[in-house]
Structure formats: structure tokens, C-alpha cells
Amino acid sequence: MKDTPEGDRPKNRRQSSATRAETRRATEAAILQAAETVFAEAGFGGATMQLIADMAGLPKANLHYYFATKEALYRAVVERIFQIWLQAADVFDAASGPAEGLGAYIDAKMEISRRYPNGSKVWASEVMHGAPVIQDYLETTLRDWTRGRAAVIRRWIAEGKMADVNPEHLLYMLWASTQHYADFGHQIEVLNGQPLSDADWEAAKRSVKDIVLRGIGVH
Amino acid sequence: MKDTPEGDRPKNRRQSSATRAETRRATEAAILQAAETVFAEAGFGGATMQLIADMAGLPKANLHYYFATKEALYRAVVERIFQIWLQAADVFDAASGPAEGLGAYIDAKMEISRRYPNGSKVWASEVMHGAPVIQDYLETTLRDWTRGRAAVIRRWIAEGKMADVNPEHLLYMLWASTQHYADFGHQIEVLNGQPLSDADWEAAKRSVKDIVLRGIGVH
DNA sequence: TCCTTATCTGACCGTATGGTCAAGGTAAGG
DNA sequence: CCTTACCTTGACCATACGGTCAGATAAGGA
Numbered sequence: 001m002k003d004t005p006e007g008d009r010p011k012n013r014r015q016s017s018a019t020r021a022e023t024r025r026a027t028e029a030a031i032l033q034a035a036e037t038v039f040a041e042a043g044f045g046g047a048t049m050q051l052i053a054d055m056a057g058l059p060k061a062n063l064h065y066y067f068a069t070k071e072a073l074y075r076a077v078v079e080r081i082f083q084i085w086l087q088a089a090d091v092f093d094a095a096s097g098p099a100e101g102l103g104a105y106i107d108a109k110m111e112i113s114r115r116y117p118n119g120s121k122v123w124a125s126e127v128m129h130g131a132p133v134i135q136d137y138l139e140t141t142l143r144d145w146t147r148g149r150a151a152v153i154r155r156w157i158a159e160g161k162m163a164d165v166n167p168e169h170l171l172y173m174l175w176a177s178t179q180h181y182a183d184f185g186h187q188i189e190v191l192n193g194q195p196l197s198d199a200d201w202e203a204a205k206r207s208v209k210d211i212v213l214r215g216i217g218v219h
Numbered sequence: 220m221k222d223t224p225e226g227d228r229p230k231n232r233r234q235s236s237a238t239r240a241e242t243r244r245a246t247e248a249a250i251l252q253a254a255e256t257v258f259a260e261a262g263f264g265g266a267t268m269q270l271i272a273d274m275a276g277l278p279k280a281n282l283h284y285y286f287a288t289k290e291a292l293y294r295a296v297v298e299r300i301f302q303i304w305l306q307a308a309d310v311f312d313a314a315s316g317p318a319e320g321l322g323a324y325i326d327a328k329m330e331i332s333r334r335y336p337n338g339s340k341v342w343a344s345e346v347m348h349g350a351p352v353i354q355d356y357l358e359t360t361l362r363d364w365t366r367g368r369a370a371v372i373r374r375w376i377a378e379g380k381m382a383d384v385n386p387e388h389l390l391y392m393l394w395a396s397t398q399h400y401a402d403f404g405h406q407i408e409v410l411n412g413q414p415l416s417d418a419d420w421e422a423a424k425r426s427v428k429d430i431v432l433r434g435i436g437v438h
Numbered sequence: 439t440c441c442t443t444a445t446c447t448g449a450c451c452g453t454a455t456g457g458t459c460a461a462g463g464t465a466a467g468g
Numbered sequence: 469c470c471t472t473a474c475c476t477t478g479a480c481c482a483t484a485c486g487g488t489c490a491g492a493t494a495a496g497g498a
Binding site: 040041042043044045046047121124125127128129130131135138139142143146163165166168169170172173175176177179180181183184186187188190191192203204207208210211212213214215216217 | 259260261262263264265266340343344346347348349350354357358361362365382384385387388389391392394395396398399400402403405406407409410411422423426427429430431432433434435436
Binding site for chain 2: 446448449
């Protein structure tokens with residue numbers, strides 16, 4: 001769907017770009033972007049509404065107009081991340097076997113670590129602190145998701161397509177290995193001496209896939 | 220040097236157990252323990268000196284007598300963790316090959332994740348926030364450590380004892396997979412429906428070792 | 439026993455933070 | 469135009485926090 005798609009829209013509407021809805025969406029997006037950065041870099045407790053407002057380019061009071069409280073803003077950030085995170089599962093589903101499915105899943109998760117490192121950090125921080133905000137997501141959406149994929153893996157094992165490994169622990173290993181490149185990106189960068197290049201990222205992907213796929217008996 | 224070690228110590232010293240040095244050490248230990256817990260649960264920004272003091276069982280002003288600032292206390296906590304962390308490398312060194320060395324290293328790191336989950340979380344949080352406090356450790360001690368072990372792994376590869384994988388990325392995978400059980404322990408517990416039992420921990424260890432060792436061509 | 443030194447603690451202070459509010463703008467519909 | 473509802477903002481407030489300090493208490497040596 002397009003914006004203002006209807007046929008009866010004003011013939012020559014003012015070229016002044018911003019309609020109410022558009023402005024609102026843009027402002028909210030700027031706030032969420034700034035908040036994700038600040039929450040990732042400072043943690044929930046260390047983040048300040050003032051800093052988020054500055055980074056988003058608006059006064060603090062205005063920020064409170066869009067998000068009533070710091071918690072509400074934080075929740076919005078975490079929920080947004082969770083959606084992206086779940087979306088990576090799509091590649092998992094369409095696969096006929098572990099080599100294709102898990103390989104594509106690793107690729108997708110590595111790509112997320114690269115593109116949304118701050119999101120990954122906020123998620124990690126939230127979980128590390130006991131998931132005060134998204135406990136319900138863990139108990140419902142994530143739990144269902146995990147059960148579903150574990151069942152797929154079990155089926156692949158039963159069909160002799162991969163070695164007999166514990167599906168849950170395999171999933172944990174995938175999450176850990178891929179998210180590590182976001183959450184511990186700073187450490188990796190220091191050890192690497194410089195930011196990871198395109199080639200470095202390719203090597204990382206290949207390394208994770210090689211070890212995991214060979215580790216579950218897929219060649 | 221020992222405490223009051225000399226031969227001329229009072230014949231019948233008061234049985235009142237606490238000497239100065241003993242009390243100091245015990246108090247400092249209590250503070251560090253409490254601080255580790257609070258920093259892990261709330262993050263640096265979310266932790267308060269008052270809460271740490273309460274948990275350690277002494278007034279806030281007294282806490283400042285032992286640790287001048289919140290930063291100093293935090294630094295002490297992080298450094299303590301780092302030592303434990305490095306110590307796990309011992310098992311790595313004494314090994315003659317990857318099966319023994321990496322297997323023991325995984326066991327050691329999993330044991331640390333189980334026994335010191337809060338320490339692992341504080342470390343993760345510190346690194347995620349850009350290592351403001353222990354940047355120098357990353358650039359010196361950890362970097363040297365990593366280079367040394369990578370060299371060992373390269374030697375094993377050259378000797379045909381394991382598959383040709385990138386040593387650095389292999390180490391990242393080991394760190395990620397083992398520390399995940401501490402840092403994301405809450406998530407794992409929720410998905411598991413209950414705290415991990417002894418058997419669960421054994422299964423986790425075995426799973427990580429099986430996949431990794433098979434993944435690098437060791438059987 | 440007395441004196442020095444380390445340890446302990448309640449009360450206090452300046453600052454930074456999350457959040458509020460009332461008044462002033464500005465788009466959109468009638 | 470003019471009204472209405474939405475949006476923007478500087479100024480303000482109460483609170484909580486890290487940190488200080490002066491005085492109390494207790495330990496150890498001479």
C-alpha cells in the first residue's frame with residue numbers, strides 16, 4: 001500500500017512535504033533510533049531522556065509527548081528488536097533440510113548482528129537483567145518459536161539428515177555464536193586490531209557455518 | 220607474608236576472632252560479592268551504592284570507606300572476574316591436542332558460567348558498553364592471550380590434528396557458546412521451564428563439546 | 439592506662455534525572 | 469477566516485543518587 005493512496009486526494013496538495021501522519025512517523029522513528037543507540041551504549045539505567053532527545057534532535061519535553069515514560073520508550077525499542085529477530089526465522093522454515101535451513105538461518109542472524117548491533121545489545125541487556133520488560137514474550141512467542149524449530153530439527157534427525165544432537169542446545173549455540181558478533185563486537189574489534197571488513201564478516205559467517213554444519217554431521 | 224606471623228605474638232590473644240586484617244578482608248569480600256550481584260542485575264547505571272551497602276550489610280558511608288567511588292568498586296569487580304576468566308586457560312595449555320585441550324577448556328568455561336553467572340554478566344555488560352573500564356586489559360592481556368592460543372591452534376592444524384578452521388573465530392565461538400549459559404541463563408531457564416538440573420548442565424556441556432569437536436574434525 | 443590509628447556511621451549536600459505544566463505555535467477542516 | 473485538535477517547548481519540581489564530613493567507637497602498641 002502507498003501513502004494517501006485514495007483516488008479522492010486533493011488534486012494539488014501543498015508540496016510542503018510533511019503531513020501530520022508523516023511527520024509523526026518520522027519523529028517516532030528518529031526517537032526510536034536514538035533510543036536504541038543510547039540504550040545500547042549506556043544500558044537502561046545509564047541512558048538519559050535528555051541524551052536521547054538531543055540525539056533525536058528535539059527537546060526533552062517533546063520526547064515525553066511521544067513516549068510518556070522512559071519505560072514505555074524502552075519497551076518500544078525492545079519490541080521492535082524482537083520483531084526483526086523473529087523475522088530471521090522465515091529462512092529456517094522454507095528449508096527442506098539442515099544444510100539449507102540452518103545455513104540460511106546462520107547467514108540471516110549474522111547479517112542481523114552486522115546491521116543491527118545496537119538492537120542485539122539492547123536485547124542481550126534486557127535478558128541479562130532478568131527480562132523485566134519482555135518476560136511475557138519469552139514465555140509465549142519465543143517459547144512457541146523454539147518448540148516449533150526444535151520439532152523441525154528432531155524431524156531432520158529422525159530422517160537421518162543430521163546427527164543426533166539436542167535441538168535446544170543446538171539453537172542456543174546458534175544464537176550465542178551469531179549474536180556474539182554484535183554483543184561483543186567491541187572486543188572482537190579490539191582483538192582484530194580494526195573494524196571487521198567485508199572479508200572478515202564473510203570469514204566469520206563461513207567459520208560459524210563450517211563448524212556447526214560439520215558438527216551436526218552435515219557436509 | 221602471613222598475618223601476625225611472628226613468634227612474639229601475645230601468648231593468649233583475645234579469642235575475639237577478628238583481627239584487623241581478617242575483618243578488612245571479610246568486609247571487602249562481602250562488598251565485592253554484593254556489588255557483583257547488584258551490578259549484574261541492574262547494570263552499572265542501574266546499580267546504587269545504597270543497594271550494594273544494604274546487601275553487604277553495612278551503611279553506605281562505610282562502603283565508601285573501603286571503595287572511594289562507584290567506579291572504583293566496579294573496577295574491582297570486573298578485574299576479579301577477569302582473573303577467574305583467564306585462569307580457565309590453564310587447562311588449555313597442558314594439553315597435547317585439540318580433543319583434550321579444547322574439550323577441557325569448554326568444560327572449564329561451562330563450569331565458570333555455572334558458578335559465576337553474575338561475573339560473566341558484568342563482564343558482558345562492560346564489553347557491550349565499549350569496555351570503558353577495562354579497555355587496557357582488552358588491548359594487552361586479552362590480546363596476548365588470544366594470540367598465544369591461536370598459535371597453539373594453528374600448530375595443531377599444521378600437525379594435522381584438526382581441521383583447518385580460523386583459530387580466532389573458533390575461539391569466539393567457544394566464548395560465545397559457553398558464556399551464553401551465564402549471560403542468557405534467564406532466557407534458557409524460561410525456555411526450559413525450570414532451572415537447569417545437574418543432568419541439564421551435563422547435556423549442555425556434552426552438546427557444546429560434541430558439536431565443536433566434531434565441527435573441527437576431532438573424534 | 440593512655441595514645442595513636444583504623445574503622446564506623448548518621449546527617450548532610452550538590453547535582454542530575456524523570457517527569458509535569460501551561461502557554462504558545464501550527465496544520466487541517468468547516 | 470476561524471475554530472479545533474494536535475504538536476512544541478522553556479521553565480519548573482520532587483526525588484534519588486553519589487559522595488562528604490565530623491564525630492563516635494574500638495583496636496593495638498607502648
